[in-house]
Amino acid sequence: MARLLSNQATAFLLLICYVGSSMGSVHFSDLKETLIVTASPKSGQVLYAGEDKITVTWKLNSSLPASTDAAYEKVKVKLCYAPVSQKDRGWRKTEDNLKKDKTCQFKITNQPYAGGGSFEYTVDRSVPTATYFVRAYVVDASDTELAYGQTTDAKKTTNLFDVVGITGHHASLDIAAGCFSAFSVVALLFFFVMEKKKAKK
Numbered sequence: 001m002a003r004l005l006s007n008q009a010t011a012f013l014l015l016i017c018y019v020g021s022s023m024g025s026v027h028f029s030d031l032k033e034t035l036i037v038t039a040s041p042k043s044g045q046v047l048y049a050g051e052d053k054i055t056v057t058w059k060l061n062s063s064l065p066a067s068t069d070a071a072y073e074k075v076k077v078k079l080c081y082a083p084v085s086q087k088d089r090g091w092r093k094t095e096d097n098l099k100k101d102k103t104c105q106f107k108i109t110n111q112p113y114a115g116g117g118s119f120e121y122t123v124d125r126s127v128p129t130a131t132y133f134v135r136a137y138v139v140d141a142s143d144t145e146l147a148y149g150q151t152t153d154a155k156k157t158t159n160l161f162d163v164v165g166i167t168g169h170h171a172s173l174d175i176a177a178g179c180f181s182a183f184s185v186v187a188l189l190f191f192f193v194m195e196k197k198k199a200k201k
């Protein structure tokens with residue numbers, strides 16, 4: 001009897017924990033796509049982290065009722081991994097629970113919703129080499145996601161672009177630049193000393 005009770009208690013506790021942990025977490029599949037989001041890169045375009053810019057625009061789909069966005073407070077625009085760059089990488093995995101989702105790891109901008117807008121973003125130096133799309137979430141006053149829009153289709157296969165990260169491409173260049181500047185300082189000192197010696201003679 002006591003055993004049975006403790007089993008029930010455990011089950012009850014687990015239930016409480018489950019309900020508690022999933023409360024306040026939004027699932028992507030519950031969100032409606034109400035925003036139209038565009039980004040400047042063409043399909044397949046290659047951008048360089050730390051250098052190239054992306055212009056993102058967002059607005060409410062005009063064929064929806066005007067009251068759709070009544071509760072929209074802020075927009076959060078993000079750079080997101082395309083499925084091709086998530087394969088075999090658990091740390092980029094898509095989860096329906098947005099608290100656990102790792103699809104969109106790079107912030108482009110957070111702004112008041114204001115019915116729509118645009119933003120020019122320089123691809124951050126921390127963005128690794130991969131294939132991406134842009135997604136915008138709208139949140140209410142309590143920071144809960146209400147809806148979204150994205151530059152790709154539901155399967156995330158169209159209109160994707162590539163970023164070439166800093167590591168690999170620019171690391172060697174940075175090192176070379178560092179060596180050259182160290183070399184030029186040494187060379188300058190050398191000639192300075194030589195000139196002084198000449199002058200003394």
Ligand SMILES: *[C@@H]1O[C@H](CO)[C@@H](O)[C@H](O)[C@H]1NC(C)=O
Nearest residue numbers: 033034035036061062063064
């Ligand atoms: C806008 O919303 C309508 C109705 O939901 C939908 O059929 C249409 O595809 C949407 N337009 C765009 C560009 O997403």
